[in-house]
Amino acid sequence: MHFFFTKIRCSRSRSSHRVGKIYSLLNRFSLIDAATKSTELAINLNTSKPMRQQRIAVLGLGAMGTALALTLLKTGEQLMVWNRTAAKADELRNAGATALPSLAETLDAADVVLLCLVNNEAVHSILKPHRALLQHKMVINLTNGTPGQARQLAGWVQQQNSQYLDGGIMAIPPMIGTEHAFVLYSGDEAAFKASEPFLMHFGKARFMGADAGNAALYDISLLSTMYGMMGGFIHAAALLRRSAIQATAFLPLAKAWIAAMTPSLDLLATQIDSADYQSGVTSNLAMQAAGYENLVATARELNIDPILLLPMERLLQKSLEKGYHAADLSAVIESL
Ligand SMILES: NC(=O)c1ccc[n+]([C@@H]2O[C@H](COP(=O)([O-])OP(=O)(O)OC[C@H]3O[C@@H](n4cnc5c(N)ncnc54)[C@H](OP(=O)(O)O)[C@@H]3O)[C@@H](O)[C@H]2O)c1
Known part of the structure; x- marks a missing residue:
């Protein structure tokens, strides 16, 4: 062959x-x-x-789009760039990218259209007027969105006889191109395989399946995990600030605690998958609910809004009402 x-x-x-x-x-x-x-x-x-070479066009030159484009330029890709606010293309033009005068010209000249905009409404709004120019392209959308939006966009792009790959970037802009970044992809597997040689420059590239919504589903799940951790830390810092303790001084303890508790996710995951919340319990839910009241009470004592704590308190109460006293924390999933 x-x-x-x-x-x-x-x-x-x-x-x-x-x-x-x-x-x-x-x-x-x-x-x-x-x-x-x-x-x-x-x-x-x-x-x-x-x-x-394939001509790649990066559309959207915010913090992330610029990081992606600069990474591709460094690896020698022929790159076109476009941004709604044209001045943001200057840095990339100086670095060797081509910035054509209009989006239409950019789309017409591109083989691969890589999008990184603020949201999928913006993606759809810029592509829709140019649907005729999207024939036989590879559209790679690295814009954060919901699984449903990804599936809708995939269907719409396929109607234009183009391939669609959705992506979830698990990195912040300075991490792009480093070993710490990874990007999740889903949708057209042939498109993934064909573009993997340049996608891998952003960070580890993982294909999550043919369902275009999968990358977003995993992305949102990871972000949900992250916001739980970040929110908890910010709440803790608010408590400590009342005693003039700096967040940076607290940081070593917080990191050690997070690292110590991370392995307990193994048991939670096993209990959730088996729906058996009673096996291997060391900290029963009735005890945890009683202790959790002190988290909320301490916030109130210090005149800190317990807004970040209240949803979990409600879930613990609901779980007790359902009779999960002897179960593990994993049982709260039944109340979500
Ligand atoms: N930054 C991060 O840490 C990070 C991490 C992972 C994933 N992401 C994802 O990457 C994507 C871009 O993030 P970012 O950090 O680059 O955001 P950003 O710096 O705020 O840039 C937003 C980009 O979207 C464009 N845009 C907004 N509304 C538009 C519209 N209606 N039509 C056309 N263009 C529009 C902006 O164009 P203008 O310049 O003209 O306003 C700009 O290029 C988001 O989906 C974000 O969730 C970001």
Whole structure:
């Protein structure tokens, strides 16, 4: 199969559409040669023209979009950039990216459209007027959103005969391109495999399945875990501030406590999966509910709004009403 693939350089536009069509056909039938896993198009055409790289357009140059674009530029990708507020493209233009005058020209010239906007409403609002230019593209949406939004966008993009990959970035902008970043992807697996060689520059790239909503589902689940931790820390810092104790002074204890408690998630996860909340209990729910009252009472004593604590207090009470006195904390899931 390998020697049938000849790499071509296309003059833009019409030929670009043809290349895209052939490329997506090859992709569909898994004919993209694994050995040519690069950002170059491998086209089954008997021509001796030299090949060209895929043209990637990054749309959305906020903190995250700029970090993604700079990372791609450093790896030598041919990059186009676009932002609603054009001045934000200056840094990237100076770094070697191409900023075409309009979104329409950018979309027309791109093979891969990589989006990183504030939300999916913004994504839809910029793409909708240009749907005709989206034919046979690869659309990679790294905008944070809900699983339902991702599925809707996937359906809409597929109607434009394009491939859709949704992504959840598990990193903050300075982490992009470092070993600590990882990005979750879901949707078109062929699109993932074809783009993995450049996606991996952002951080570890994990494919979470063909359901386009999966990346967002995992992303939101991880963020929910994170906000629980961050919210707890901010509440603790508010308590300590009443005694003029600095958050930075508290930090070593907080980190040690979080690290010590993280392994207890193993038991919670096992109990949740088996719906057996009574096995392996060391801290029963009745005891935890009684202790939790002190968390709320302390906040009130110190004139701190217990707003971050109250939902869990309510869940503990509901669980007791359901008779989960001897169960573990995991039982509160039945009240969600
Ligand atoms: N920053 C992070 O720590 C982080 C981490 C993980 C994931 N993310 C996700 O990455 C995405 C971008 O975040 P960010 O940090 O880059 O945000 P940001 O700095 O606030 O940038 C927002 C971007 O969205 C654009 N935008 C907003 N509304 C628009 C509209 N109606 N039409 C066109 N463009 C619009 C902005 O364009 P203008 O410049 O014209 O306003 C800007 O390019 C978000 O979905 C975010 O959840 C961010």
